[in-house]
Amino acid sequence: MDSTHEHVKENGDSTNHDNNNNNNNNNHASKKQKLSPPLITDSEIQQEFSHHQPGIARINNGSFGCCPSSIISTQREWQLRYLRQPDDFYFNQLRKGIIESRTVIKDLINAEDVEEVSIVDNATTAAAIVLQHIARSFVEGRYQEGDAAVMLHYAYGSVKKSIQAYVSRAGGYVIEAQLPFPVTSNEDIIAEFRKALEKAKSNGRKIRLAVIDHITSMPSVIIPVKDLVRICREEGVDQVFVDAAHAIGNVDVNMKEIGADFYTSNLHKWFFCPPSIAFLYCRRSNMQSDLHHPVVSHEYGNGLAIESSWIGTRDYSSQLVVPSVIEFVNRFEGGIEGIRKRNHDAVVEMGEMLAKAWGTNLGSPPEMCSSMVMVGLPSCLGISSEVDTMKLRTHLRDNFRIEVPIHYLAPKDGENKARDNVTCVTGYARISYQIYNKVDEYYRLRDAINLLVEDGFTCRMLVSN
Numbered sequence: 001m002d003s004t005h006e007h008v009k010e011n012g013d014s015t016n017h018d019n020n021n022n023n024n025n026n027n028h029a030s031k032k033q034k035l036s037p038p039l040i041t042d043s044e045i046q047q048e049f050s051h052h053q054p055g056i057a058r059i060n061n062g063s064f065g066c067c068p069s070s071i072i073s074t075q076r077e078w079q080l081r082y083l084r085q086p087d088d089f090y091f092n093q094l095r096k097g098i099i100e101s102r103t104v105i106k107d108l109i110n111a112e113d114v115e116e117v118s119i120v121d122n123a124t125t126a127a128a129i130v131l132q133h134i135a136r137s138f139v140e141g142r143y144q145e146g147d148a149a150v151m152l153h154y155a156y157g158s159v160k161k162s163i164q165a166y167v168s169r170a171g172g173y174v175i176e177a178q179l180p181f182p183v184t185s186n187e188d189i190i191a192e193f194r195k196a197l198e199k200a201k202s203n204g205r206k207i208r209l210a211v212i213d214h215i216t217s218m219p220s221v222i223i224p225v226k227d228l229v230r231i232c233r234e235e236g237v238d239q240v241f242v243d244a245a246h247a248i249g250n251v252d253v254n255m256k257e258i259g260a261d262f263y264t265s266n267l268h269k270w271f272f273c274p275p276s277i278a279f280l281y282c283r284r285s286n287m288q289s290d291l292h293h294p295v296v297s298h299e300y301g302n303g304l305a306i307e308s309s310w311i312g313t314r315d316y317s318s319q320l321v322v323p324s325v326i327e328f329v330n331r332f333e334g335g336i337e338g339i340r341k342r343n344h345d346a347v348v349e350m351g352e353m354l355a356k357a358w359g360t361n362l363g364s365p366p367e368m369c370s371s372m373v374m375v376g377l378p379s380c381l382g383i384s385s386e387v388d389t390m391k392l393r394t395h396l397r398d399n400f401r402i403e404v405p406i407h408y409l410a411p412k413d414g415e416n417k418a419r420d421n422v423t424c425v426t427g428y429a430r431i432s433y434q435i436y437n438k439v440d441e442y443y444r445l446r447d448a449i450n451l452l453v454e455d456g457f458t459c460r461m462l463v464s465n
């Protein structure tokens with residue numbers, strides 16, 4: 001199977017992905033582009049998302065992302081190529097297509113070498129790769145029982161579980177950096193992170209791993225990831241893994257500037273790919289490490305990128321559309337950078353509008369927001385647990401057709417009454433803005449919450465599912 005992959009046939013039907021590499025207007029390659037495609041119109045944008053269920057105020061791009069219909073069509077073409085002639089697809093098209101996608105991603109993230117970029121299903125899989133690698137270091141005696149790992153308190157739930165499953169069970173001592181929320185400055189985050197490193201180093205422990213989010217999920221805040229990676233280097237942390245599930249298409253992503261050992265981002269959240277696809281960047285100096293895909297197949301031992309490009313028979317089409325997504329984003333003024341800037345500006349404007357209408361506050365200053373903003377909900381809604389946030393979210397879906405996740409913030413001791421003459425906010429809505437959104441959808445959320453407040457609603461009135 002290995003050798004046959006080298007006989008890539010130059011067949012005529014590979015134009016779709018061949019052309020796109022030259023047309024790669026992204027952060028680090030935009031100067032190359034000469035011929036700009038015509039800009040997309042508003043009605044074409046509507047068309048691209050006409051498969052979205054009508055009537056739903058879908059202001060939650062952050063959870064599942066979105067995929068335009070032209071990319072769904074391209075994905076279908078890839079699926080049909082496989083179904084039409086699987087042998088030709090396998091021997092002549094798949095490997096070549098995946099290398100093209102990896103090359104596009106390498107340029108997009110300013111990696112040194114395409115070998116540093118592997119394509120996997122999602123950020124969860126990427127975390128498993130990195131954390132299993134760390135676990136093997138414990139099990140095989142390179143790390144000692146009690147060596148430390150540091151992660152953020154607001155790390156994503158599945159990543160926390162993975163750290164527990166792989167690192168704690170292998171003997172690692174895990175410390176959480178307590179992040180302030182609401183947060184007013186990067187310095188507050190940096191100070192808490194330093195405290196966690198100090199705690200981890202107490203008793204002479206070595207810190208083997210730091211797991212740092214680039215954008216936390218809930219509550220959503222941009223983390224000063226470059227500063228935290230630099231501090232890890234100064235403090236002698238062995239390996240730094242950045243969980244940046246939300247990053248590509250949402251914030252600037254530059255591997256040379258960030259300097260982490262491992263960095264993963266989904267492309268199905270903010271980069272218009274169909275589910276599911278993520279990249280895992282492994283810095284060149286780590287490439288000889290014992291890194292493996294959790295699903296072992298024929299390519300075991302041939303390097304992570306190659307292992308990941310064949311993990312058994314399955315649908316690889318979402319991994320093959322990346323060059324077409326570059327063409328799609330280049331139909332927007334400023335390409336992906338223009339998209340994310342406009343999304344950011346719009347979501348901040350909508351967040352400020354909602355906070356003003358409800359007499360609350362944003363969870364962080366605008367410069368710490370990506371295309372997602374945390375907006376305080378009126379305290380009279382009586383949000384007093386995680387269960388309440390789920391009940392309210394379901395109520396908004398079922399009764400107002402609004403899709404928005406809600407974060408519960410437990411009041412600190414003595415804080416549950418008045419604070420600076422403002423009653424304490426215990427619930428924050430996480431609103432997202434993506435190119436398909438309309439301002440009306442945020443006004444609908446404003447009005448729905450105002451109606452609940454006027455009606456004297458509280459979460460206690462709702463039964464759990």
Ligand SMILES: Cc1ncc(COP(=O)(O)O)c(C=O)c1O
Nearest residue numbers: 122123124156216217243245266
């Ligand atoms: C910060 C963070 N990490 C990891 C993940 C997991 O992503 P996936 O479910 O695509 O693996 C998410 C998903 O929302 C996330 O927000």
